[in-house]
Amino acid sequence: MADLLTAARMRAIENAAIKAGSVTGAQLMESAGECVLAAILARWPGMAAAPHRALVLCGPGNNGGDGFVVARLLRGRGWTVALFLAGDADRLPPDARANHDRWDGAVTPYEDTAFAREAGPLGPQDLILDALFGTGLTRPVDGFEAFRAAAQRGGGRPKVVAVDVPSGLCSDSGRVLHREGAPAEPPVRADLTVSFHAEKQGHRLADGPDACGAIQVAPIGLPPRADIAAEDSPVTLNERPEAFDKGEGAHKYAHGHAIVLSGPPGTGGAARLAARGALRIGAGLVSVCCEDAAVPEHAARLDAVMIKRANGADGLARLLEDSRLNALCLGPGLGQGARDLVPVALKAGRATVLDADALTAFAGDPGALFGLLHENAVLTPHAGEFGRVFPDIAERLAATPDHGPAFSKIDAVREAAKHAGCTILLKGPDTVIAAPDGRCTVNSAHYDRAAPWLATAGTGDVLAGFVTGLLAQGMEAFDAARIAAWLHVEAARRFGPGLISEDLPEALPACLRDLAAAP
Numbered sequence: 462m463a464d465l466l467t468a469a470r471m472r473a474i475e476n477a478a479i480k481a482g483s484v485t486g487a488q489l490m491e492s493a494g495e496c497v498l499a500a501i502l503a504r505w506p507g508m509a510a511a512p513h514r515a516l517v518l519c520g521p522g523n524n525g526g527d528g529f530v531v532a533r534l535l536r537g538r539g540w541t542v543a544l545f546l547a548g549d550a551d552r553l554p555p556d557a558r559a560n561h562d563r564w565d566g567a568v569t570p571y572e573d574t575a576f577a578r579e580a581g582p583l584g585p586q587d588l589i590l591d592a593l594f595g596t597g598l599t600r601p602v603d604g605f606e607a608f609r610a611a612a613q614r615g616g617g618r619p620k621v622v623a624v625d626v627p628s629g630l631c632s633d634s635g636r637v638l639h640r641e642g643a644p645a646e647p648p649v650r651a652d653l654t655v656s657f658h659a660e661k662q663g664h665r666l667a668d669g670p671d672a673c674g675a676i677q678v679a680p681i682g683l684p685p686r687a688d689i690a691a692e693d694s695p696v697t698l699n700e701r702p703e704a705f706d707k708g709e710g711a712h713k714y715a716h717g718h719a720i721v722l723s724g725p726p727g728t729g730g731a732a733r734l735a736a737r738g739a740l741r742i743g744a745g746l747v748s749v750c751c752e753d754a755a756v757p758e759h760a761a762r763l764d765a766v767m768i769k770r771a772n773g774a775d776g777l778a779r780l781l782e783d784s785r786l787n788a789l790c791l792g793p794g795l796g797q798g799a800r801d802l803v804p805v806a807l808k809a810g811r812a813t814v815l816d817a818d819a820l821t822a823f824a825g826d827p828g829a830l831f832g833l834l835h836e837n838a839v840l841t842p843h844a845g846e847f848g849r850v851f852p853d854i855a856e857r858l859a860a861t862p863d864h865g866p867a868f869s870k871i872d873a874v875r876e877a878a879k880h881a882g883c884t885i886l887l888k889g890p891d892t893v894i895a896a897p898d899g900r901c902t903v904n905s906a907h908y909d910r911a912a913p914w915l916a917t918a919g920t921g922d923v924l925a926g927f928v929t930g931l932l933a934q935g936m937e938a939f940d941a942a943r944i945a946a947w948l949h950v951e952a953a954r955r956f957g958p959g960l961i962s963e964d965l966p967e968a969l970p971a972c973l974r975d976l977a978a979a980p
């Protein structure tokens with residue numbers, strides 16, 4: 462799995478390599494500039510075929526330093542380059558200053574009128590390079606209206622390339638830094654963002670993917686995985702998982718029996734969706750468990766999924782005396798009974814997924830939940846449910862990000878997992894999954910894995926079922942959550958437009974087949 466870095470971790474990797482003598486800061490900056498140029502020429506062959514015009518915007522730090530390198534390299538290829546500096550040349554850090562001094566063109570202080578004048582004639586084969594702020598962003602970015610206007614112009618507008626990160630976006634959180642009360646004006650959206658060594662967390666979170674446009678990561682001569690001390694294990698990008706298979710000849714009971722609890726009559730659809738998901742992902746047996754009154758409704762709709770009866774908390778406790786029932790899912794369509802049923806389920810010590818109503822039931826009294834949770838539990842909230850169970854953490858995530866690095870969804874979910882003592886999967890296009898031991902991964906449905914069709918009713922219920930089905934097969938909680946999340950997006954992408962939640966379990970077999978076939 463590829464790591465997603467924070468600015469601090471990136472700096473530590475860079476410092477460790479420089480200290481070890483394997484590379485100098487100047488070499489890193491030169492490589493960074495070369496990589497940006499190579500990415501541009503590879504993406505737009507017209508720009509490689511002939512020189513065009515570029516406006517290069519350099520900021521006051523090393524991101525600006527990278528800009529000076531690209532400006533020099535473009536000019537060396539015959540491009541007409543106008544360079545604008547936002548900041549004081551005398552205060553540039555040493556490597557940036559050295560590249561400023563190697564630039565033999567004019568350095569124009571950034572100012573809207575001058576920039577607008579240069580930007581006016583730019584066409585679609587021309588370029589604006591955003592090298593204003595990168596991983597060192599500490600506060601909101603103001604101004605640059607002419608840059609914004611040039612990038613937003615209609616049809617024939619020039620291409621915008623961001624160095625490392627679009628300026629104004631916090632590279633740890635993917636959030637736009639802005640002042641309290643002021644609107645969060647998104648950074649100028651890039652057509653391409655070229656980053657170095659490894660993706661940063663912000664490329665995958667919140668507003669990051671939209672602002673980056675497309676992301677390309679270039680190696681710049683740093684060792685692949687630096688041996689640096691860090692408090693937390695690295696965050697990874699949740700990539701194609703290893704194949705898991707049912708094993709030839711094993712009996713259905715070897716793959717577990719998952720139970721999905723359902724609520725009163727008329728609300729059983731969500732539980733049936735979860736159950737279907739659990740069955741398709743490979744649980745040996747799956748039963749929907751409901752009160753007597755809901756049996757006819759389920760019986761009319763279920764075949765491979767079985768039905769078990771349990772009335773209220775006592776009924777559930779009796780049912781769970783059967784030790785073969787090894788994974789539970791509570792929440793989808795569970796209704797008001799959730800508050801009494803969840804404690805019974807958690808006390809039974811089975812692998813348990815809590816979603817939807819099973820989380821909402823503890824709004825106002827989340828402390829009552831924390832004493833019951835165990836490491837074989839997985840909570841799968843969306844943002845609203847997360848706020849009900851972890852109001853303090855959600856409040857910090859909702860606070861205005863007025864300085865960098867800002868509190869991120871990764872910080873929030875990691876804290877929540879530590880506090881709850883179980884795996885937490887916080888949903889969204891940027892789903893973050895964390896375990897109490899510090900493992901954390903981002904299941905990103907962005908760029909070449911965008912799956913906007915998942916934004917439809919009931920897909921979260923299916924996800925809860927996927928996790929439950931993997932738990933039933935004996936998978937550990939964090940692994941079950943990350944593999945389920947990956948397959949969820951994969952199934953949606955495979956089905957594509959027109960997807961409804963019922964389609965997800967049916968799209969799964971092809972995904973599992975591919976997984977098994979992959980080397």
Ligand SMILES: NC(=O)C1=CN([C@@H]2O[C@H](COP(=O)(O)OP(=O)(O)OC[C@H]3O[C@@H](n4cnc5c(N)ncnc54)[C@H](OP(=O)(O)O)[C@@H]3O)[C@@H](O)[C@H]2O)[C@@H](O)CC1
Pocket residue numbers: 471472475489490493520521522523524525526527554593594595596597598599600601602603624625626657681
């Ligand atoms: N690490 C590596 O291995 C490599 C890193 N490389 C490159 O270095 C970049 C990181 O460089 P960096 O640390 O110098 O930070 P950078 O983003 O240029 O900004 C810092 C400056 O901006 C200022 N400032 C901040 N916010 C502001 C605001 N809103 N408005 C105005 N000013 C603001 C801030 O001021 P301060 O907060 O200190 O007062 C400081 O002066 C990284 O993204 C990559 O491109 C590559 O060369 C390859 C190797």
Ligand SMILES: Nc1ncnc2c1ncn2[C@@H]1O[C@H](COP(=O)(O)OP(=O)(O)O)[C@@H](O)[C@H]1O
Pocket residue numbers: 843888889890892906911912913914915916917918919920921922923924949
């Ligand atoms: N734009 C999107 N791109 C990718 N995934 C999305 C998007 N919007 C929602 N999802 C995913 O769809 C699911 C929705 O779940 P949830 O909010 O619980 O809805 P429901 O309760 O209707 O099932 C989550 O897995 C979420 O990550």
Ligand SMILES: [K+]
Pocket residue numbers: 524591592593594595623624625626627628
């Ligand atoms: K930038």
